[in-house]
Amino acid sequence: MRRTRFDRWPCPIARTTDLVGDWWTPLVMREAFSGRRRFEDFQRALKVPRAVLARRLDRLVDEGLLKKVPYQEHPPRYEYRLTDKGRAFWDVLAAMWRWGSDWLWGENGPPVILIDNETGREVRPLVVDQNTGNRLTGRRLRMGRKQDVGVLS
Amino acid sequence: MRRTRFDRWPCPIARTTDLVGDWWTPLVMREAFSGRRRFEDFQRALKVPRAVLARRLDRLVDEGLLKKVPYQEHPPRYEYRLTDKGRAFWDVLAAMWRWGSDWLWGENGPPVILIDNETGREVRPLVVDQNTGNRLTGRRLRMGRKQDVGVLS
DNA sequence: TCTCCTAAGTTCATCCAGCGAACTACATAG
DNA sequence: CTATGTAGTTCGCTGGATGAACTTAGGAGA
Structure with a gap:
């Protein structure tokens, strides 16, 4: 069975738990606050498994705490920046x-x-x-x- | 492999993440603050799987956020109460x-x-x-x- | 006495998510 | 043509979450 989701519960603590309860996620945010923006930066700083990091970053973008900003074309590359929601x-x-x-x-x-x-x-x-x-x-x-x-x- | 542990990292956010990263744990604490003390109280309020609840309560006692206090003998029964650390x-x-x-x-x-x-x-x-x-x-x-x-x- | 009930777990089979390592894709540098 | 850099994806393994059923110990009611 899938892990019980809290993100629709009518309690702010429950919904926030659904985010911070993802292993590594608070640390990814910590790194974002210390200025990291790129996949490799996060990965090297935390030694987090790459597959996990990719999923965390995707979710944080989905939830609106981070946004993807292109920093080069050829090949297309994006960095992850804090949004207002993320800064809060x-x-x-x-x-x-x-x-x-x-x-x-x-x-x-x-x-x-x-x-x-x-x-x-x-x-x-x-x-x-x-x-x-x-x-x-x-x-x-x-x-x-x-x-x-x-x-x- | 075991999930990466953060509880010995030299960063307060990392160590706290190791606790709140356990699924259900912040909600168990929320219930403790709203006055619940007994296993069945927590279980009914949250509908958390009993095996998970038992493990969470054990860990919260180990970490010193809750303490077990006997509330009857025959059969011996304990309730879980917040400590100073838990209240903080x-x-x-x-x-x-x-x-x-x-x-x-x-x-x-x-x-x-x-x-x-x-x-x-x-x-x-x-x-x-x-x-x-x-x-x-x-x-x-x-x-x-x-x-x-x-x-x- | 026999049965039901409560409280606090434990056990079990299933399945999802985290783990490390290897692999891929795409472009540039030499 | 090979090496390097960046950002992932894939894979086999295993730990941990899930719901349901079971256990243990005593008390209450018929």
């Missing part, structure tokens, strides 16, 4: 970065950090509520239908 | 929620929203830099070794 995906990678940094290393934390190219300073991603600026805690949230907003029980 | 993972789910809400629906957006249990108001997760409070853009960031911080080229 950085937030997901940043949250993964932060959680991984905080919880998946012992002692001194990971050997790498995120650096702002303009200030040269370390960046520490944090997830907050856009309205209040407060840090989120899953405990105090629930998922509800749109009509439920503002209705205190 | 909410940030990753929140970022996925936001990106999915913004980019994986047409028209009116998804039929569901996140609601703060105390205020009853909608919550919109946003990823910012902890130091500056500014929204992040992947373009202006690079990953570097720890020694590189503050060193402007």
